[in-house]
Amino acid sequence: MIKIALPAGDLRGSVAGLLASAGLRVEGYGEGSRSYRLSVLDSESLTTRVFRERDIPIQVALGNYDLGICRLAWVKELQARFMRQPIVPLSDLRIAPSKLFMAGAERASEGALLSGPTVRIASEYPNLANAFACAARLPQYRVQAVWGAAEAYPPEDADCVMITARDVDELHKRHGLRALFHMLDNSTWLIGNASALAAKDVSSVLNSLLSLSGGPGNLPEVRLPSPPSKEDGAKKAAPARETLRLAVPDGHQQRHVVEALRESGLTFDGYTDGQSVRRPASGIEGLEVKVIRPHDMAALVATGEMDIAVTGRDCLLEHRYAFPSTPVMELLDLSRGQYNLSAVVSEDLPASTIGEALEYWRGQGKPTIRIAAEFPATADHYARSCHFWRYQVIPISGASEGFVPEDADLLIEGTETGKTLVENRLKVIDLLYRSTTCVIANQNADRDGRRSEVFAQVLGMLGRAAGAEKSL
Numbered sequence: 001m002i003k004i005a006l007p008a009g010d011l012r013g014s015v016a017g018l019l020a021s022a023g024l025r026v027e028g029y030g031e032g033s034r035s036y037r038l039s040v041l042d043s044e045s046l047t048t049r050v051f052r053e054r055d056i057p058i059q060v061a062l063g064n065y066d067l068g069i070c071r072l073a074w075v076k077e078l079q080a081r082f083m084r085q086p087i088v089p090l091s092d093l094r095i096a097p098s099k100l101f102m103a104g105a106e107r108a109s110e111g112a113l114l115s116g117p118t119v120r121i122a123s124e125y126p127n128l129a130n131a132f133a134c135a136a137r138l139p140q141y142r143v144q145a146v147w148g149a150a151e152a153y154p155p156e157d158a159d160c161v162m163i164t165a166r167d168v169d170e171l172h173k174r175h176g177l178r179a180l181f182h183m184l185d186n187s188t189w190l191i192g193n194a195s196a197l198a199a200k201d202v203s204s205v206l207n208s209l210l211s212l213s214g215g216p217g218n219l220p221e222v223r224l225p226s227p228p229s230k231e232d233g234a235k236k237a238a239p240a241r242e243t244l245r246l247a248v249p250d251g252h253q254q255r256h257v258v259e260a261l262r263e264s265g266l267t268f269d270g271y272t273d274g275q276s277v278r279r280p281a282s283g284i285e286g287l288e289v290k291v292i293r294p295h296d297m298a299a300l301v302a303t304g305e306m307d308i309a310v311t312g313r314d315c316l317l318e319h320r321y322a323f324p325s326t327p328v329m330e331l332l333d334l335s336r337g338q339y340n341l342s343a344v345v346s347e348d349l350p351a352s353t354i355g356e357a358l359e360y361w362r363g364q365g366k367p368t369i370r371i372a373a374e375f376p377a378t379a380d381h382y383a384r385s386c387h388f389w390r391y392q393v394i395p396i397s398g399a400s401e402g403f404v405p406e407d408a409d410l411l412i413e414g415t416e417t418g419k420t421l422v423e424n425r426l427k428v429i430d431l432l433y434r435s436t437t438c439v440i441a442n443q444n445a446d447r448d449g450r451r452s453e454v455f456a457q458v459l460g461m462l463g464r465a466a467g468a469e470k471s472l
Contacts, residue, residue, distance in 0.1 A: 002202055004048045005056045005068035006038075008399045011188060014095045015069055022208035034423055036402025046205070049406075052397035054124075057191065061085040064407050066196035067205060069093065073100050073125060073164060073186045076222050080127035086194035090206065091213045095188035098164045100125070102132060103177040105155040122146050122153040123162035128222065132162065132183065135224035142303075147295040149250065151175035152278040156245070156290070157305045185220040244287050244447070244454040247301075247309035249294040250276050256336035256437050257310050260465040266458070286454045301442050302328050307455060310334070310462075314341055314375060314414070314435040322377035331459060332439035332466040341375075343382070343430035344413045344421060346405040354386055354430040361409065362389075372396050372408035379412045382432055401426060439466070 006029060007015060016030030025041040026048050027033075040046040051059060056070040057078045063086070075087060102121075119141040123129040126145035133141045144153070150161040154177065164186055165171040168179045190209055192202070248257055248271060255273050268289050270280035282289045292300075297309035298319035313330065320326055343354055351357040361369055369391040373379035376395040383391045394408055401424040404411050414435070415421060415428060439462055447455050 002046050002067065002200065002205060003065045004046060004205070005059050005065040005070075006048050006050050007053045007056060007070050007188075008050050009053060011053070011069075011071075011096060015093075015188070018093060018095065018209070018212060022205075022212055024205070024208065034420055036399055036424060049402050050399055051402070052399050054397045055399075057085075057087055059407065060191055060193050061087050063193050063195060066193055066200060066202060068191050069188060070191065071096065071098075071164075071186055072189045072220065073128075073184060075189065075191060076184060077125045077127050080125075080131045080222070088192045088194050088197060089189050089219050090192050091190045091210055092218075093188045093190055093209070093213050098166050098186045099182055100128070100162065100164050100184035100186050101168075101171060101177075101179045102160055102162050102181040102183060103154075103171055103175075104160040104180050106172075106176060106178050118142055119160070120144060120153075120158045121160055121162065122150045122158035124148060124150060125162050128183070129162045131222070132181075132224060135227070137227040144296070144299065147293040149278070149291075149293050151177060152290060152292055156288070157300060181225055182223065184222050242286070242450065244307045244451045244458070245305070246282070246287060246289050246458060247292050247297050247306045247311075248289060249297070249311060250291050251293065253294055253310075253312060253337050253437060257334075260310075260334045260336050260437065260462070263465040264461045265464065266461050284454065284457070286450050287458065298326070298328050298440060301440055302326050304442065304445065307445060307447065307451070308439065308441045308458060310437060310439055312337065312435050313433075313438050314378075316438065316440055317433070318375040318378050321381045327442045327444040328440055329443050330438045331441055332462055334437045334439065334462070334466050336437040338434060338436045339414045339416045340428075341378070341432045341435055342413060342415050342428040343432065344401075344404065344411040344415070344426050345409070345429050347425045347427045348405070349427075349429075351429065357410070357429055358386070358388065366409070368392050369410065370394060370408040371410050371412065372400060372403040373412035374398065374400060375412060378432070382412065 012032060013030055016026060019026055027039045027041055029038050036050045038048045040048060053070045054074050056068040057075045059065045060068040075089060078085060119138050121129045121133060121141060122144040124146060126143050129143045144158060150163050153161055160180060171177050171179055254276060258273055268280035268282055270277035271291060276291050278291050280289050294311040294315050297311040298316050300306040301309050316330060319328060345357060349357060351360050367390060369388050371379045371383060371391055372394045374396055376393045379393045400411055400413055401420055404426060
C-alpha cells in the first residue's frame with residue numbers, strides 16, 4: 001500500500017486537478033471534503049490523508065507516509081533544524097510558485113537589521129529565521145514564531161519578517177512590506193521518504209506525476225546573507241513607548257470579540273464582523289490596536305510588545321504550561337466563543353474514560369502512547385497529570401481529526417457540536433477544560449502616566465461585557 005499525504009488549504013484545487021490529470025482521482029479532495037482520509041478511485045494500492053502543509057514533511061520524514069505534496073519552504077524549514085531527515089524532494093509540480101523573503105517595513109533597509117539593540121524577527125518559519133540571523137552574525141536577536149499574519153508585525157512588533165509572496169510587487173502592494181533579502185524560490189513539490197522509496201515500488205505514482213511536471217527539475221537552495229562589515233552602523237536604543245497597545249484576534253474568534261466590544265462601548269474603525277484591517281483606528285487617544293492571531297498574543301504580552309490582549313483561554317493556558325513563570329494573567333472572562341478542549345480517540349477503542357483507555361493500551365503492550373495536538377504544552381501537561389507513563393507528543397498545525405488512529409492514539413482537540421468527530425469516526429473520552437474568550441495582561445508591566453489611564457479606561461469598558469472582573 002502506497003500512502004500519500006496531501007495538503008489542505010489553498011492548494012487543494014490545484015493539487016486535485018494535477019492528480020486527476022495523472023489518473024489519480026481522490027474522492028472529495030478537490031471539493032473540500034471534511035473527511036481527512038480519502039479514497040483513490042479505481043485503485044486499491046493507494047491511500048491518502050489530508051494534512052496542514054507544515055505537517056507533511058514531518059509525517060514523510062517519520063515514515064508514516066511514503067509520498068507527500070507541499071511547498072518547498074516547509075521542507076527547508078524542517079531541514080534547517082533536522083538536516084539528516086530522510087526526505088527526498090522528487091519533483092517540482094509547478095503549482096503556486098512564490099518566493100521566500102526577509103522583509104521589513106516600507107522604509108527599512110538591509111542595514112536597518114543591525115540598527116536596534118535586539119533584532120526582532122517574526123515568521124512562520126522560525127528555523128529558517130534562526131539560520132538567517134546566524135548567517136548575518138546578528139549579535140542579539142529574537143525570533144518570534146507565529147501562527148500566521150506575520151506581515152502585521154513590522155514595524156511595531158518586529159524589525160523584519162520572513163514571509164512568502166509571489167514577487168516583490170505583491171509583497172509591497174498586498175502587505176506593505178519591502179523585500180530585504182530573497183531567500184528561496186518556493187513552489188509545490190512532490191517529496192518522498194528515502195526508506196520507502198528504496199523498499200516500495202512507487203513507480204506508478206511517480207511516473208504519472210513526473211510526466212505532467214516535466215521531470216524532477218532543479219532543486220532550489222536556501223540563500224543566506226553574508227556577514228556584515230564592521231561599518232554597518234551602530235546600535236540605537238529603542239525609543240520609549242507612550243501609547244497603550246491592545247491586540248484583538250482575527251479568525252473564528254473575531255465575530256465573538258466584535259460583539260463583546262460592541263457591548264462594552266468600544267468600536268474600532270476597520271474591525272467588524274466582515275472587515276479586519278491589521279491596524280484599525282481605536283478612536284481613543286493614546287490607544288493603538290492591532291489584529292493578530294490569538295495563538296501569538298500571550299507571548300507578545302509576556303515580552304511587553306502588547307499591553308493588553310483579547311484571546312482564547314486555550315491560547316493563554318498553552319503559554320502558561322510552556323512557561324510556568326510567565327507574568328501573563330487573565331483579567332476578564334468575556335464568556336464568548338466557548339468550546340470544550342477534549343481528549344479524543346477512535347470510536348473503535350473499547351474504552352469510555354481515559355483510565356480505561358490507558359489500561360487497554362497497556363494491556364495491548366503498547367510501548368508509547370502517541371498524542372497529536374495543536375497545543376503541545378497542554379498535551380504534555382495532560383499526559384503527565386494523567387500518568388501516561390511513556391508518551392510522545394506530536395505537534396500539529398490543524399486538520400487534526402485524521403491523525404487518529406493511524407498516526408496518533410489520542411488527539412487533544414477542540415469540540416463544539418462534535419459533528420466533525422462523528423464524520424471521522426472519533427469520540428470524546430475526557431474533558432480537559434472549557435475554553436472561552438478572555439482579556440489578558442502582564443501583571444509586572446510598568447504602566448504609568450497616560451498609559452495607566454488608558455489601561456484603566458479600556459479594562460473598565462471591557463468589564464461591561466464580562467461576567468466578572470479581576471484586577472492586577
